Amino acid sequence: MKSTMQDVELSVVDILEHGAGSFGDSKVFTLLENGVQETTFSAVAENCSRLGTSLASLGVGVDDTVGTLAWNTREHLECYLTIPSLGAVLHTLNPRFSADDLTWCINDAGTSVIIVDDMLLATLVKSIEHTPGVRAVIHYANGEPGEHTGAQLEAIAAAGINVLHYQDLINNSAPASVWVRVPERSAAALCYTSGTTGRPKGVVYSHRSIWLHSLMNTSAAQFGLSRQDTILPAVPMFHVMGWNLIFSAFMVGSNLVLTNRFNQAIRLLEAITALKPTFGAGVPTIWSDVAYTYDSGSDNAYDISSLQRISSGGAVVPEALIMWWQNRHHVAILHGCGMTETSSTMTSGIPPLGFEFGTLSPYQRTQGQFVIGIQSRIVDAEGNFLPKDGRAAGELQLRGPWVASGYLHGHSDAMTADGWLPTGDIASISPNGYLTYTDRIKDIIKSGGEWISSVALEAHLAGHPGVREAAVIAVDDEKWQERPAAIIVPSGETPSIQSLKDYVSAAFPKFWLPDHWIFVEALPRTSVGKYDKKLLRDNFRAQSTG
Known part of the structure; x- marks a missing residue:
């Protein structure tokens, strides 16, 4: 039996025409060197x-x-x-x-x-x-x-x-x-x-993939975007299509705040104060900088009360940052994740019924729950499937209607034989589909036959009162193969190494304790705002051999 439904092709044309026809008076604000440009x-x-x-x-x-x-x-x-x-x-x-x-x-x-x-x-x-x-x-x-x-x-x-x-x-x-x-x-x-x-x-x-992913963004199971919202995408439009938030806005009529090249914390705070966005999106370092700058300013310098929710991904959001936004400013943090090959977001940061955003639920310590359409599995080094029990960790593999099936011209085409995308991430998945990253395969620290998660150490160190930002890298070690080195951006006065060691020791096994502690004024970033660990590793080797 065939369905009696019409077979209509999905097109970006529909998104453009629908946004213009149904929401012609919705606003687009663009930050300029001096002032804001407004259009409809x-x-x-x-x-x-x-x-x-x-x-x-x-x-x-x-x-x-x-x-x-x-x-x-x-x-x-x-x-x-x-x-x-x-x-x-x-x-x-x-x-x-x-x-x-x-x-x-x-x-x-x-x-x-x-x-x-x-x-x-x-x-x-x-x-x-x-x-x-x-x-x-x-x-x-x-x-x-x-x-x-x-x-x-x-x-x-x-x-x-x-x-x-x-x-x-x-x-x-x-x-x-x-x-x-x-x-x-x-x-x-x-x-x-x-x-x-x-x-x-x-x-x-x-x-088709843009249509489906952009529509998912608007869903209450994801960002819950609507005509009532003003979206502040603090993500570059040249990276992963700006998380498709442009298309989502035209689908539902949300106002847009375009940041131009001004993703610095002060300009973002000024934009939030003046333009009253309800939803923001960006990597954790963006929102960490905003929080730090807000606290560094005079009382009532900025008004961020319009924000209701923020989606942050691309790296683990530190617990201290989640609590800053949720407890102090009543902004829900939707902890998610994604990659270029998954059209950006693939998980939802909404916790199950019974857990409120005012407290740090166990679910917000994860990278979110897989949304409908994304199929997931984890495998060990030999390709054996691992259980989704929240404990077993292996390489994350994905498939779905907005997940890549290969690369242009077949460059470095590395899909599995049965058509799944290997992500290069080590992760565990809970029985109800919440994802927790352990590390990137290339970033995980292999010490004496054991794995040490740089992601977990970074997220924990970011909660120390003397730490503004922290990156952890693997460095070569003759005895243990690799050992962790922590690169710290202090928050104010430089904390003592002993206080940092005590802080880490209270949460992790002794062998996780970094062997090297380095203090810097700023951490290098990649083109998408993540910590540039390749450069950090190169710099460490150069200093060690120099």
């Missing part, structure tokens, strides 16, 4: 239509790849909605990649047109001479022109590339007469992994 969904949609006409006139069509090298701005939002609605592929370029990796990504993706924020022209110029497939660059102003903006544009033109101004195209183009609807499993967007082990790898999202 209907005005964004009008610009999208004119941008679509402009791109089509440049020969952009189905399956063409259009790159964006941009911060979180209105123009980038318009690219998000326009490019897939032409049947083309949005390629979000990461400005924090090295020039070599950025060049490689542009060429690997076959990117033919690049839309660039003037603030990032210097980054593009380093690559443009080595990207023969790029035929046009469209730039837009983001603040006052820099001293070298003109010379940078001339350098791009000198490479034989057509240079156009974004706003001129918008002003001089008629609205698109019709959008292009492609099959829902067609490519809509492309994002490259951060490439900490070899070249970045391209993950291609379909219209």
